[in-house]
Amino acid sequence: MSLPYKLKNLNLVCHLSTYRRAGMVLAASLFVISTSCNRHAFQPQSAAQDDVSLALEGLDIDTLDWTGVVNREGEEATSENEPDVPLVLSFIYTRCPMKTMCPMAVANLKAVTDQMEQQQLDGKVILFSIDPSFDSPDVLTEYGDTQGLAMKRWSLLTGDREAFGRITKRFGITTEGESGAIMHNMRTMVMDSDHVTRWVYRGGALPSQEIVAAMKALQPQ
Helix, strand or coil: CCCCCCCCCHHHHHHHCCCEECCEECCCCCCCCHHHHHCCCCCCCCCCCCHHHHHHCCCEHHHCCCCCEEECCCCECCHHHCCCCCEEEEEECCCCCCCCCHHHHHHHHHHHHHHHHHCCCCCEEEEEECCCCCCCHHHHHHHHHHHCCCCCCEEEEEECHHHHHHHHHHCCCCEECCCCCCEECCEEEEECCCCEEEEEEECCCCCHHHHHHHHHHCCCC
16 A cells, blocks of 8 residues: 655654554554654664553644743743754652652663763753742752753753643542652653654653663754
8 A cells, every 4th residue: 555645754653563452462564664764673672561651652742831931041841942862851850859769760861872972872850849839940050060060951840730731631640749759750751853753662660771772863954
């Protein structure tokens, strides 16, 4: 079969060929120039397999409503402001006291960006705060400086309560509590250069080497 129209996003076709869901196998015969999908042949070993995480695969974050979200400089921020490079999106808060959650996730993602810098790979990490009442742009700036999160590789985002609720709900992030003791789950999304979610990881113990390999496989051609 030949396609009678030009595909706007070939990455979605490549994604379709490896799509998976619990209890369902999707088989597809796709006649696509092989080199177009070779860069997506990478298959992670540690990606999450739960229903919520699998449902996020294929999500184009440029289609979400980012109204009310700002960066560490206090400027309006959307995913469309990010360059057309692979992205990693994670949800943290700056005063998280649990060493195995936000601090561990940020440390592992710092290892990812350090390796990307050494290997001269394109890519960026986005951290979205789940504590918007405390994590103001000024707090995010101080946090970024303290943690060594350079703007070249890191976007630190916060927002109003409505934006917080809308974005976290879409990514299956649940929170409970305030005043620096927020109980929450963790999901980290790896996205291609079209900002389409390819893989999802759970928890703070992120496999940095695997994520580096994923970012390398997703380098724009």
